[in-house]
Amino acid sequence: MALKQRGKNKVWWIDITCNGKRIRISTETTNNRLAGKIHAKVLTQIVEGKWFERLPGEEKTFDEMMDRYMNGHSAINNAPSTHKRAKSTVKHLKRYLGDLIVSDIRPRNISSYKEARRKEGASPKTVNNELILMGHAFNLAMKEWEWVNSNPVSRVSKERVNNKRERWLTYKEEARLLNASSEWLQEIIVFALHTGLRRGEILKLRWPLVDLSRRTITILEQKNKCVDTLPLNETVMELLRAKNKVKSIKSDFVFFSKAGTGLDGDNLHRAFSETRKKARLEDFRFHDLRHTFATRLVQSGVDIYKVQRLMRHKSPQMTQRYAHHYPESLRDGVAVLDVQVTNRAQIA
DSSP: OEEEEETTTTEEEEEEEETTEEEEEEOOOOOHHHHHHHHHHHHHHHHTTOOOOOOGGGTOBHHHHHHHIIIIIIHHHSOHHHHHHHHHHHHHHHHHHTTSBGGGOOHHHHHHHHHHHHHTTOOHHHHHHHHHHHHHHHHHHHHTSOOOSOOGGGGSOOOOOOOOOOOOOOHHHHHHHHHTSOHHHHHHHHHHHHHOOOHHHHHHOBGGGEETTTTEEEEOSOTTSOOEEEEOOHHHHHHHHHHHTTOOSSOOBSSBOTTSSBOOHHHHHHHHHHHHHHTTOOSOOTTHHHHHHHHHHHHTTOOHHHHHHHHTOSSHHHHHTTOOOOGGGGHHHHHHHHHHHHHHHHHO
């Protein structure tokens, strides 16, 4: 074992070999005499079997862990919209766990957090998303930063989420929604109903990704991490031909603001929410326009594999949840039996 000065500040470090593992520990002092005393104390603890390596997480707060996660990993690796959502999530996490020492956080603390958030009215899906983000931060703190030895989030169960949402627009509801919409919002709603694109994909769509001659659009940044080229029907083509004549000179966004720049997602959300209320549509979200797109395809008899490809789902099981039917769309299924009865009567 030895004492060595390191760095520009000449801080004394202890160089330890313990159980065959070499560990360097800062005494956090430039005073030779004080460093010697710390050195002697650590040596005594090793001889008595009372010395244990202290991890950085024993001195770091949850606030510090989340700040490093947001300023490092999230800011660098996530899309701006994802990073923005993460900021909102972190605010909730910090309210309950911010002052706790990272290494002191136990599954019971996280379980209490879940209960508190549900009492506040947070949905199971929202709570799960918050746990996922916290778990990711703990994984980095454990595997890359070496702050802690375990991830307490991995030992906490997620909330049960009911994903079987059965909400789509009837044609009468669609007419009410469009009549209540401003012109720019009408265009986006029609586009969503006839392409099935997500809100973020619509807002990011640029003219270089639109091929009017081939009647296709290309989607680059999406949930499945793939690049897809999708066909367009005549309704969308008419809309795009009209918009192609009034492009913005400030940007190449297909849907743009009055200033000529890309539309803001929050502004779209507010406008859609107000319009939905004006149209007297209960429990309807912008994402349900995508749900309506898939549901109408299935109700019209489009092959489920084609619907899967148009929705860009990884598996048929993901598409099945959109395959809701009106009774009338199933009528031809039972009508087959009438034909069989008629044939038997003719034979008899």
